[in-house]
Amino acid sequence: MARKLSTRLLVVLAVAAVFIAGCAKTATTTKTEVKQPFKVGAVLSVTGANAPLGDAEKKALELEVASINKDGGANGHQLEIVIEDDESDTTKAVAAVNKLIKVDKVVAVVGGTGTGSAMGIKPIITASKIPFVAMAAGNGITAADNTWVFRAPAKNAVAADKALEYISKTLKLKKIAVLYDSNPFGQDGIDEIKKEVIAKDMTIVSEQKYETNATDVTAQLTTIKAANPECVIVWGTNPMPAKAAQTMKQLSMTMPYIGSHGIANTKFIDLAGDAANGVVFPAGKILIPSSIKDAGQKAAVDKFITDYKAKYDGIAPNTFAGHAYDALHIVSDALGIAGSDSAKLRTQIEKTSGFAGPDGIYKYSKTNHDGLATSDLIMIKIVGGKWTLVE
């Protein structure tokens, strides 16, 4: 027995010795030949309810990491991306970011496809002191305790401001009604609208709410109709805003329908059909690339769209792919200048100014980790089932 054991022990030791020697060898060779790669972690909702968003983000990250590395990486360091799927589940997003930080030892994290995931990631990031560039739009992500948290897309409040600016400056209307989803997305919208209407000298004549899984909003719209608003803002994500457009048509409510960026996809047109025509909503410029005036941004977006289409069967990148592009490039640019030290990297991201990507031209500061303004958004009108730019 003792003899048997010691033989086994010898074998184990021998294997271990070979393994250690092998590791040491590879480690030394990489050190002498190229700079250590930088590992960036990504938590995306590749499956689950947010899959249509997370899938596009994953594709954009894979495309852009390859493109950055081909161009020499971040100051000579190759980028390595570790993508974790949170299955659109906040709990799994927390587990995923813990794994990325503790096991993969990433130098920065991007992602959080939905606001729920991003909010789950936030406290872990704050405790671990690793820079995080979020891809979700909920106002809360960059509000309070945001030292380590930045954001790529325009936040919900900015989109709401853009919509109100359109109503007050372009349409010159004062009496508005709001129909909103009871989820955090709708709540963000109504909160900002309520705050902004006072400054813009507008009044909300009716404010109605619906549950995300509701099937009918006739009662709400009947109340809105009776309040006689000059336009109706509908703040929610598919499918109910499409139902609202149809119901407004049924109730012969002909005032303008102003939507949120939550309907910035062709699915809205599929669902609402004819009723989609005339609907106006704020969205990122990537949906209508010809709307981009800045030459640098135009070049970057055109290249992104061409590369994305070439790699993924001719399908154009949506706004979510654009968020991933921006988040990754902001991190990569900062890594190139500051290196992988967390504190230096964070300060460098905060200094980002003038970076131009699909979502706009970023200007972060000590107090502003959002970087985008209403000028980075456009208003889109649906005409004949197609998106057209509102000048």
Add this chain to the structure above:
Amino acid sequence: MLLSKVLQFVITGVANGAIYALIALGFTLIYNSRQIINFAQGEFVVIGGMAAYTFYVTAHLPLPVALLAAILVVTLLGVAFERFVILPLKNAASISLIIATIGMSIFLRTGAMLIWGKEAMTLPHFFGDKPWNIMGATILPQQIFIIAITLVIVVGMQLFFRLTVTGKAMLAASMNPEAARLMGIRSERMVMYSFAFSAALGAVAGVSIAPLVMMSFGSGAALGIKGFSAAILGGLTNPLGAVLGGLSLGVIESVGAGLISSAFKEAIALIVLLMVLLIKPSGVFGKIGTRRHAR
């Protein structure tokens, strides 16, 4: 203005109530045959709607053919459910059967997600989407169709159970399976029929509401709860009660959302459900003494 507003709430309520009634009818059928609540009823509705979408939009079949094909698919699903899940559990307690239906609902919901994806879908209106005007309030042809089909079905069901041999046999088997078997009725087959009927009814509801309700794989739970509340309100054993329960629920919900607060609209169904269970567990339209044989 106020009058037409209230009229609109009532008309919308009746139209939505007819949808709840259609779903509720499926609950009463299965409850009558097996004394269980089928929590997969909402999924039958959704799969009916989405199958119709596939047959009509993807396979380009004529609309009536697509609708019938969708109803057939769901009916077969109901039969399979009874044969492979309910029948093998024939000696199990009611609670085990109810849990089996919950399992089935999760299975069907996930299956629907894998087959049809995660996005919502909708069908064109059967008779156009130009609303009819009634004293300043409007109703869609599709909503009138749903109200009409609900009435046709409830009358048809009464005739079927009273006048046909199969209907009488199903009724007998539901009242006393042992005695029915002694009379030469194959009680187990009658249970299968009621699952087939119930699934078919769910599918009829699904295809009829598909132009109005933007359905996705997860819509079944919300629709099922509304139908279940309507069935409870109507006394669970009585098809006519289910229809009245559905219509009342729709009107209460719509008027409540309009005149009190839209924030409570979806909660009203649950509040009504709780109140009925607390005050009159046999249902507002359920007669005391109609309790059937319990295993």
